[in-house]
Amino acid sequence: MDLNTITEVVRQPGERPGADWREGDAWLAGGTWLFSTEQPDLRRPIELTALGWDSLVPDGTGPENGATCTVRELYAFAPPDEWTAGGLLAASCEAFLSSFKVWSAATVGGNICMSLPAGPMITMAVALEAEYELWHPEGPPRRLDALDFVTGDHRNVLAHPGRTCAASASRSAP
Numbered sequence: 001m002d003l004n005t006i007t008e009v010v011r012q013p014g015e016r017p018g019a020d021w022r023e024g025d026a027w028l029a030g031g032t033w034l035f036s037t038e039q040p041d042l043r044r045p046i047e048l049t050a051l052g053w054d055s056l057v058p059d060g061t062g063p064e065n066g067a068t069c070t071v072r073e074l075y076a077f078a079p080p081d082e083w084t085a086g087g088l089l090a091a092s093c094e095a096f097l098s099s100f101k102v103w104s105a106a107t108v109g110g111n112i113c114m115s116l117p118a119g120p121m122i123t124m125a126v127a128l129e130a131e132y133e134l135w136h137p138e139g140p141p142r143r144l145d146a147l148d149f150v151t152g153d154h155r156n157v158l159a160h161p162g163r164t165c166a167a168s169a170s171r172s173a174p
């Protein structure tokens, strides 16, 4: 969809994303929702993918997902055999009802922050008892249980539009 209200695009946010937040700003992740419908209030998308967060880091204690990890990357990930709930990662991607084009761009963080009732990444994170790391430009990152993030249909604890962005989700070995 053509968005004809855009005046600028922030392609490389600073080290504290959101510090120069202004009216009309919005985080841009995969853009599969942001670019799919009218956004009359949007003036300045701020690209989160430019922050270069790791997509998926499986360390000794479990997986950590950067918010900008795409659904396709998550689907391609082969969890270690000892992760008894590892199959849930791919099953959650398959519950994402869209084409491969959307899968290739849509991000885990974008899906969670959209907070739609059919958000498969939300269900996955809650089922795995994940924690989210939330970044605010004026304070240290804070952690929050996935269960407490979504508060309603298309609503969550982030102000909308808001300067806080979700950076990662992690948990101990599923």
Ligand SMILES: Cc1cc2nc3c(=O)[nH]c(=O)nc-3n(C[C@H](O)[C@H](O)[C@H](O)COP(=O)(O)OP(=O)(O)OC[C@H]3O[C@@H](n4cnc5c(N)ncnc54)[C@H](O)[C@@H]3O)c2cc1C
Binding pocket: 026, 027, 028, 029, 030, 031, 032, 033, 034, 035, 036, 048, 067, 068, 095, 096, 097, 098, 099, 102, 105, 106, 107, 108, 109, 110, 111, 112, 113, 114, 116, 117, 118, 119, 120, 158, 164, 165, 166, 167
């Ligand atoms: C054909 C089609 C099918 C779809 N099917 C589904 C489905 O089955 N289930 C479903 O839930 N959704 C679905 N969607 C909606 C949408 O594509 C997904 O929710 C997707 O995961 C959004 O991720 P994104 O990275 O593209 O987010 P974007 O479009 O980039 O952003 C979505 C919203 O989240 C905000 N945002 C993104 N990342 C962050 C972050 N890290 N921190 C704070 N805010 C952030 C953005 O500012 C924006 O408001 C579908 C869309 C299409 C076009």
